[in-house]
Structures are given as C-alpha cells and as structure tokens.
Amino acid sequence: MSAIPGTEAIGGLDATALAARDALMASLSAASRTSGAASSGSAGSPDAATQRVNFLNLLITQMRNQNPLEPIDNNQMAEQLAQISQLEQMQLLNGSLKDALAAAQAAYAASLIGKTVTFVPEGESAEQAGAVTGVGVAGGQVSLLVGARSVPLANVVTIRGPAADAGAA
Missing domain, CATH: 1.10.8 (Helicase, Ruva Protein; domain 3)
Known part of the structure; x- marks a missing residue:
C-alpha cells in the first residue's frame, strides 16, 4: 500500500x-x-x-x-x-x-605585428630573429609570421620594439 x-x-x-x-x-x-x-x-x-x-x-x-x-x-x-x-x-x-584564452592569445600576437622577435625554430637549437608581419591561428595554436616562417607563439624568446625600417637611413 x-x-x-x-x-x-x-x-x-x-x-x-x-x-x-x-x-x-x-x-x-x-x-x-x-x-x-x-x-x-x-x-x-x-x-x-x-x-x-x-x-x-x-x-x-x-x-x-x-x-x-x-x-x-x-x-x-x-x-x-x-x-x-x-x-x-x-x-x-x-x-x-x-x-577566451585563444582570443586573448590572438590579440596579443596581433599586438606583436611590426615588432622584432627572437625565437627558436621547431627542431633547432639556434635562436633566430625577425620582424613579425602577420598572425595565424591553426588548430587552436597561435603562430606569428616572421619572414616566410610560421613561428608558434610559445617559441618566442624575446620581443623588441618596432622593427627597424630597412628603407630609413
């Protein structure tokens, strides 16, 4: 019952x-x-x-x-x-x-356009430097375009002010 x-x-x-x-x-x-x-x-x-x-x-x-x-x-x-x-x-x-993290990383990477970065390329041990000319996002990973190279943001070692203009003397 x-x-x-x-x-x-x-x-x-x-x-x-x-x-x-x-x-x-x-x-x-x-x-x-x-x-x-x-x-x-x-x-x-x-x-x-x-x-x-x-x-x-x-x-x-x-x-x-x-x-x-x-x-x-x-x-x-x-x-x-x-x-x-x-x-x-x-x-x-x-x-x-x-x-939100991906958006913040992309915004940070975009703020590096025009600056000179020092980075260690994948699979190499020697540092290289170059001016950041663009930003890419693939598979959730943010990369900087430095010259003809795509550099993961995590591989950046140092950041310096705006890149020196090669045309200015």
Missing part, C-alpha cells in the same frame, strides 16, 4: 519516482537525438551530450534493476542529476575559458 492515498507502487516505485523516471526517459530521448546530431561529425572524445546520455542510461538501468523492497531514494536520484548538471556546466565553462 502506498503512503499517498490514490497512488499505488508499481515495480517498487511510488508516483513521484515514476514521474521522475518518465522525465528521465523523455530527457534521455531528447539527449539521444541531440547527441546523435552533435557527435555525427566528430570521432574524438565524448562530448557533454554523449556523457549525459551515458549517465542517464546508467541511472535508468539502475532504476529498472533496483530491489522493489528498497527502491532508490528520491533525494539520491536528485543528487545524481544535480551532479551531472554541474559537470555539464563545468564543461561549458571550460570551453568558454578555452575560447
């Missing part, structure tokens, strides 16, 4: 737990559709939508296979849902911070 008149436990779940399960199922279906569309173009690490689907699948499996005499506590389920929500928010924040 259920604690609330007019409601009956089904498979060890009261009406509140059943409503929560139905909401999870609906959320899982929506997340699956979103995940399928989002992950169809990438084969890399699982994204937030895929991780959410995996978590919800695990939670639903846990609910289906629980002991009917000891059903999952609603507070515990709410805590688990809050944890996945926090994880998603942290992943979104991490992505935003990466974007």
